[in-house]
Amino acid sequence: ACIAEAQAALQPIPGDCGDEYRTPPFLTASGDLSHHLSGFPAPFNTRPGSDGRTLALSGTVWEPMAGYSRAVRKGTRIHVSGTTATHGSRAIGGADPAAQTHFCIDKIAGALQSLGGSLEHVVRTRVFVSDISQWEPIARAHGERFGHILPANTMVQASLIGDEYLVEIEADAELD
Incomplete structure (x- = not known):
């Protein structure tokens, strides 16, 4: 009692x-x-790019090697690169597709914040899954984070770089 x-x-x-x-x-x-x-402080460092762009950089070895930024802002638009559940050299979330999805979305939120946006500004997501049979926990995690925003969304099965990755997410945002 x-x-x-x-x-x-x-x-x-x-x-x-x-x-x-x-x-x-x-x-x-x-x-x-x-x-x-x-x-x-902003999660990612930013710097001016060409043509009025602002780049958000995570500092990984992959960005200069492959020639990309974590995210790019030009005007009112922010484009976030494909995001996996990686932190340093570790995959976060283990074999749990929902946990990996939440971590990916956290990283996307950090990239958006670094460039003056937020998840509420997301208008489009693209979700790549390594095993389509795991679509439901990934979709539910996406729904928990974006259910009140309702961006356009696509989910496809794809071969991801690294067997440990179950999901990769891209996002596009439009600021007011």
Whole structure:
């Protein structure tokens, strides 16, 4: 009875597991630290490119080798390159396609933030999956993050670079 009474007094944390670290209020073991923060630095470094472009660069060895940027902004449009669940030399999310999808979307959100946008500005996503039988957990994770935005979307099966990758996502955004 005491446990039930204590549980009834609890208030749920909004969002999904991990959102407490990704979006305000920023919850920690010490509580909400939002009032201590004036802001966070952009996740990716940016620099001017040619023709009025702004480039967001993640610093991976692949960008200069293959000649691309994590994302490019020109005017009111942002294009985010194919994004996998990679952090450094590690694939995040293991064999869980939903976890990999959430990590990809987190990286996309970081690229957009670095260029002045957000997930709410996304108008198109392209989802590439290595095994089409895993489409449903990937689609559900996409729906959790984009269900209120409803961008145009395509999902296709593709051979991805690296057996550890279950999903890769591209995004296009249009700022107001």
